[in-house]
């Protein structure tokens with residue numbers, strides 16, 4: 303199955319390519335010159351569907367949208383949907399992390415709980431009335447300072463109690479097994495296996 307990934311995030315593309323494996327050939331939307339969709343949704347689900355439909359329309363291929371983000375309890379769930387542009391410039395992870403650490407200054411570890419959320423939406427064509435939707439979450443807390451070199455985005459400040467380290471200290475295969483994206487993709491694979499008419 304050929305699929306276009308409705309994302310311009312290289313970190314996501316690398317992880318989803320590893321996770322999808324051989325059955326599915328994943329094309330980055332940039333290969334078709336597709337520009338980013340306007341993320342006007344008020345939920346991760348709406349944005350994931352909107353991105354997938356946009357890429358399916360532009361390429362004529364089935365499309366996979368990934369809308370994800372970091373939700374911090376002490377910030378009422380922020381940065382959430384706005385994780386990519388939390389500091390004002392889209393995709394500037396360093397500035398985003400700096401702002402996050404500033405907002406949490408003085409907050410003790412016990413009150414820095416957070417979770418990563420990833421929603422995947424697969425549409426067979428732009429008007430698909432039944433997109434396949436899968437969600438994954440990863441519970442953790444925000445560190446006081448960056449740790450680790452792996453991954454992307456907020457990984458250096460996301461501490462996973464289940465692993466005893468930050469997401470950026472995890473080797474890619476362990477992160478892919480246990481992360482919000484890994485969990486969402488596992489759920490999507492189950493949906494795909496039980497959906498007639500989609501060959502993977």
Ligand SMILES: O=P(O)(O)OP(=O)(O)OP(=O)(O)OC[C@H]1O[C@@H](n2cnc3c(O)ncnc32)[C@H](O)[C@@H]1O
Nearest residue numbers: 309310311368369370371372385386454455456457
């Ligand atoms: O919309 P697309 O083109 O997919 O790319 P994007 O980077 O804008 O992606 P989102 O709108 O879904 O925003 C996701 C934000 O959450 C962050 N994020 C998502 N998954 C992450 C992960 O596994 N590790 C660290 N940060 C992550 C990422 O850095 C972005 O800042």
Ligand SMILES: [Mg+2]
Nearest residue numbers: 338341369386
């Ligand atoms: Mg985005």
